[in-house]
Amino acid sequence: QVQLVESGGGLVNPGGSLRLSCAASGFTFNDYYMTWIRQAPGKGLEYVAYISGGGDYTFYADSVKGRFTISRDNAENSLYLQMNSLRAEDTALYYCVRVKDLYYFDNWGQGTLVTVSS
């Protein structure tokens, strides 16, 4: 079955950096677009970044553009999110999510928590 396991979250100072990873299994990874979606504590869902199956197309929410970079390694079935210049408002649970039919989100990991605080 499809499994998505995130790692790399933690506590970081404002202005710092963090790299999230997602290990995928149970499906042909390079056949699917992937995305990161986050959820601040007690809040709703927010799309962060999106990458095509081959990694040649990437898109970002305006709130993270220029600070975050999404990438993937199809040989390793892994998805990444490099987060730089972190702000308090980036504090959230970050989900690794598979995109179905290019449009909606059919499989979610359990999330990794990022806390930005001094």
Place this chain on the structure above:
Amino acid sequence: EIVMTQSPATLSVSPGERVTLSCRASQSISSNLAWYQQKPGQAPRLLIYDASSRAIGIPARFSGSWSGTEFTLTISSLQSEDFAVYYCQQYNTWPPACTFGQGTKLEIK
């Protein structure tokens, strides 16, 4: 940016009742809408896509419909495991933009 507005924010219902959750788009999104269920401490789960198609493994008591920019998720007979937060998501402008509603919390009456 397309704004998705869900109502009500919280709904108190009893097991066995029929419940209808609403989601309104600020402009036309055709049928490009999905519904997700999120239980406490869990990741969201896809319920409905393309406004009315049930995802794999979703019970038949869940159904989706729409008219214009008004979308509805109906649960025909609430089970105890259905008490959760429900989010709608439009993908008419995806990529690169998709937007979620703020969620409706179903709680036990």
